[in-house]
Amino acid sequence: MAAGGGDKGGRVTMAAIGRLAGVSQVTVSRALSDPSKVSADTLRRIREAIDQTGFVPNALAGALVSRKSRLISALVPSITSIVYSAMVQAFGERMRAKGYQILLSETGSAPEDEEDAIMLHLSRRPDAMMLTGIHHSPKARKVLLGAGIPVVELWDVTESPIDLCVGFSHGAAGRAAADFAADAGYRRAALVHAGDERALRRKDAFAERFRQRTGQDPAEINLNAPASLGQGRLALSRLIEETGFGGGLIFCSSDLLAHGVVTEAQARGLRIPQEIGVLGFGDQEFAAHVEPALTTLSVDREALGRQAAEALLCRIEGEPIDRPIFDLGFKLVRRDSA
Amino acid sequence: MAAGGGDKGGRVTMAAIGRLAGVSQVTVSRALSDPSKVSADTLRRIREAIDQTGFVPNALAGALVSRKSRLISALVPSITSIVYSAMVQAFGERMRAKGYQILLSETGSAPEDEEDAIMLHLSRRPDAMMLTGIHHSPKARKVLLGAGIPVVELWDVTESPIDLCVGFSHGAAGRAAADFAADAGYRRAALVHAGDERALRRKDAFAERFRQRTGQDPAEINLNAPASLGQGRLALSRLIEETGFGGGLIFCSSDLLAHGVVTEAQARGLRIPQEIGVLGFGDQEFAAHVEPALTTLSVDREALGRQAAEALLCRIEGEPIDRPIFDLGFKLVRRDSA
DNA sequence: GATCAGGATGAATGCGCTATCAGCTTCGCA
DNA sequence: TGCGAAGCTGATAGCGCATTCATCCTGATC
Missing domain, CATH: 3.40.50.2300 (Response regulator)
Known part of the structure; x- marks a missing residue:
């Protein structure tokens, strides 16, 4: 292992930080999520304790209770193709700016692999999911609908998306x-x-x-x-x-x-x-x-990614979307090869 | 939202599956983690209940208590560069085969961005972490050592890696x-x-x-x-x-x-x-x-990714590694341009 | 001095799961 | 018939945090 462990035998938790700073676990939680709710002096002591111990909050526990993982799941056929990687990059950049992390998997081209990947991803309780393409197995559609999270399908348009779609014909x-x-x-x-x-x-x-x-x-x-x-x-x-x-x-x-x-x-x-x-x-x-x-x-791959992120963020924040189908089109660029 | 929710108002949990199948929550957990521990008949009823409800286990809760997230965190400067994406692909393929998922982030080239990304990743309690390069901020090194998980640094070699390194000079x-x-x-x-x-x-x-x-x-x-x-x-x-x-x-x-x-x-x-x-x-x-x-x-990018995965898996499984520095070298391939 | 609003804090609760230990059958064998 | 072993199942106890509600203090107002 890389480490000799934390400060003590046990691992560092908010309760431990609280003990060091002379406050309760709740106050530590508040200091991190909304510092304005905590007095300046308390905040200082908590921050000192955090620096001292190298405390990193456990997002698993936080997500479990709050039902918000701040995780966005993304499935693409391949990341070595610039086609998808440029799109994911733009998508991820926008999401990261909003405080989300991306759980990315390659699904290859086999639909049954995609189904497995979807199940695995859903088990992490993402706040939203991005899929490539509009063809998914019936079971995949079912669990996705059952998950109750926003879903965007990319790189294609259809009149009957699972939830949202961004692409072109x-x-x-x-x-x-x-x-x-x-x-x-x-x-x-x-x-x-x-x-x-x-x-x-x-x-x-x-x-x-x-x-x-x-x-x-x-x-x-x-x-x-x-x-x-x-x-x-x-x-x-x-x-x-x-x-x-x-x-x-x-x-x-x-x-x-x-x-x-x-x-x-x-x-x-x-x-x-x-x-x-x-x-x-x-x-x-x-x-x-x-x-x-x-x-x-x-085809504007970055725009696809950005638009997908934007649409999901609207859904997450509960803003209305008048039409869940975004056709971003394409352009024929004539140069010298034809 | 995509969904009208699960079957009922509440969300589907192992306890709900247990109720449907006439067993306790614990038995459902066992049926999923090691079916051989459960009788054939019980297993069948549990599987039916799962199919019926579209139940997807909550890996957050599982990871929280078992202290194993089956998540590997990976940080690369950019995924649109084939240099990194091919490596991540090989890395991810190996890890996925072993039941791990990859949490991937782009760090750009600024070291302070990397530090932020490391903290965010550690908050998800990954079982191991992959970094690109051997230059990291002192704070990053500290939290990484404190996290007590295996770490591999890629694309370079050094005599003093945080934990492991795989690359070339x-x-x-x-x-x-x-x-x-x-x-x-x-x-x-x-x-x-x-x-x-x-x-x-x-x-x-x-x-x-x-x-x-x-x-x-x-x-x-x-x-x-x-x-x-x-x-x-x-x-x-x-x-x-x-x-x-x-x-x-x-x-x-x-x-x-x-x-x-x-x-x-x-x-x-x-x-x-x-x-x-x-x-x-x-x-x-x-x-x-x-x-x-x-x-x-x-440079064999796939080999870098594979070797990094292999080394981390050894660490995770507690197997000894005689030397934590893997120099995979490079080859000069003479063709026609020089 | 009594009353109250607002700010700062803490105790208690439970998210959904795994780990542990204990209980109940059933079966083989003396 | 008794008894231990093996197989199956359940009760219980947290994991570390956010949420909720209750409590305490301070200072302003009449």
């Missing part, structure tokens, strides 16, 4: 991409994606709209793997070698994949955007700075 | 980079970094060694901003325009900056590695796949 995003492709004169298209549920919906919407507009079916590469530059390069190789893709617009499910496609295209001497156009998704920082700069669907 | 890394530069025949060098404390130590070690080996002082650009591709491009521009850098090896504090430097060099028509060599740090996924592939100092 992936169908609309896919259609916007297809319209862009058709308007820009592309007569062929391909879809490269990592296989996650929301990417699939963008892809399907793209395919349908592109077919309507051009009469052509896009080729498709489902990588079924976390997005990475290497996977993006691989995707273009497979597109060319497996499907005989000879040019057109490639709509990627993330900027990282798009960057990989661009890199592979350059390595093969293919000209961008003349021979192939590349459309990314997310508008991550690097998108504007690579060569050629990526044309991409821009 | 940044001085050695900087020197290895300088030796590589000198051995490869570079007579000029430049240092591009984001300004964080560990990058500064690598930089200083590089500068000193490079001077010894070549008699030359490296140029330096301190970006004082989170590493990004755009910052990397900016850095090369500044290097050329402010310091008149005309060629040599550029040692970057991260692969992302290195990638930016490479991108800017290509945009300016500079040949790599003939005119300028670029050495990255971290060996992130994309390093091997960009063109030219990045030469970089490889």
